[in-house]
Amino acid sequence: MADTGNIHVTIVDGRREPLAPDTQVLVRLLGGTQKFDGWWAKGGDININGVPFTDTGRDAYYVFATAKGYADSVTPYPVAVAPGKTVEAVLLMTPKDAAFHFEKWEDFQKADANVVKLVSSGAADAGQRYTSTFETSPMQMGALLNLATAINDIPLTGKGNPLKDYYWEVMWDQLAPDRFWAWVDARFADRVKELADLHAFAEEADAAHWHPAKGTIGAATRSWKQTRFEVANVQLTFHETTKDKRNGVDCVVIEPDIDLYKDLLAHGLTEVIPNLATGGKTDPRLVYSMRWMATREEAGVPEFDPPFTIE
Numbered sequence: 001m002a003d004t005g006n007i008h009v010t011i012v013d014g015r016r017e018p019l020a021p022d023t024q025v026l027v028r029l030l031g032g033t034q035k036f037d038g039w040w041a042k043g044g045d046i047n048i049n050g051v052p053f054t055d056t057g058r059d060a061y062y063v064f065a066t067a068k069g070y071a072d073s074v075t076p077y078p079v080a081v082a083p084g085k086t087v088e089a090v091l092l093m094t095p096k097d098a099a100f101h102f103e104k105w106e107d108f109q110k111a112d113a114n115v116v117k118l119v120s121s122g123a124a125d126a127g128q129r130y131t132s133t134f135e136t137s138p139m140q141m142g143a144l145l146n147l148a149t150a151i152n153d154i155p156l157t158g159k160g161n162p163l164k165d166y167y168w169e170v171m172w173d174q175l176a177p178d179r180f181w182a183w184v185d186a187r188f189a190d191r192v193k194e195l196a197d198l199h200a201f202a203e204e205a206d207a208a209h210w211h212p213a214k215g216t217i218g219a220a221t222r223s224w225k226q227t228r229f230e231v232a233n234v235q236l237t238f239h240e241t242t243k244d245k246r247n248g249v250d251c252v253v254i255e256p257d258i259d260l261y262k263d264l265l266a267h268g269l270t271e272v273i274p275n276l277a278t279g280g281k282t283d284p285r286l287v288y289s290m291r292w293m294a295t296r297e298e299a300g301v302p303e304f305d306p307p308f309t310i311e
Contacts, residue, residue: 002084003053004084005087006049007079007081007089009048010044010045011073012093013070013311014311015311016309018043019093023042024041025065026039028064029051029063032058033054053081055083059080061079069096071094072093075090075091076230076297077297092293094288094310098285100309102134103307105126108130117163121167121247122170137175140177143179144170146288148306150291151256153302156191156195157195166185167183169183174217177283179255183252189222203222211237217242220239222240223235223237228301229297230261231261231290232294235259288304288306
């Protein structure tokens with residue numbers, strides 16, 4: 001049996017295009033049984049050959065890349081070396097201090113119809129609201145479109161779709177860099193519970209503690225987090241004591257966000273606690289790259305394709 005394997009690394013930039021061929025990249029393998037100094041290469045098409053296979057159960061490595069002018073990137077999952085074979089790893093690297101690039105309203109309307117519907121709902125002039133928001137609050141708009149795209153990709157029972165089948169109306173004065181609040185059809189909460197019963201979502205205990213009252217919005221009543229990925233899962237939190245009829249639909253408040261880490265301990269140590277201590281929020285640019293990489297690693301899920309780039 002062969003005692004080595006190969007890893008083919010593909011790196012794309014914040015436009016989801018191949019990394020420029022003259023970009024000098026250092027690739028390292030972390031977390032497995034062997035320690036490596038790393039490999040220097042150019043561009044986004046890199047072969048790492050002759051990785052030892054020890055058959056000890058520790059032949060999987062996180063692939064880490066660093067390049068001048070780019071934020072570091074690491075695979076969401078360990079990549080398992082296979083003896084005598086080449087396995088794939090995909091990374092997305094955004095430029096340091098990169099900015100969101102949003103489409104003009106005329107072009108945005110050609111994006112996924114369900115996402116356009118969410119952004120347009122409840123506005124007398126949806127185009128003006130969309131444009132003014134991304135011009136003045138790009139991080140908040142990036143977070144909204146990250147979440148809208150991720151929610152749109154969640155399959156409901158009976159081939160349903162969260163954005164298509166239920167009325168949503170974003171509270172545009174409540175946008176944040178890591179979440180948003182919206183009115184949503186009150187029936188949607190029980191539909192998410194169905195997914196939890198199928199183990200596609202996990203209920204968060206003591207939702208009111210983690211999602212307290214905010215202004216006129218009451219404390220959370222129920223909250224579930226997606227379990228499909230190791231990173232960048234959608235969390236849907238419902239504030240069902242805050243009710244209103246919107247566009248003729250009985251609605252409650254929903255608070256979607258994306259947790260970077262599936263493991264609650266890892267989430268608490270590396271995301272929640274630093275954010276509470278510093279007043280910071282989970283960076284939507286990091287969410288974008290982690291969610292894109294996570295969907296590329298999973299079979300049978302749509303590739304994450306929000307209607308913007310990061311450049």
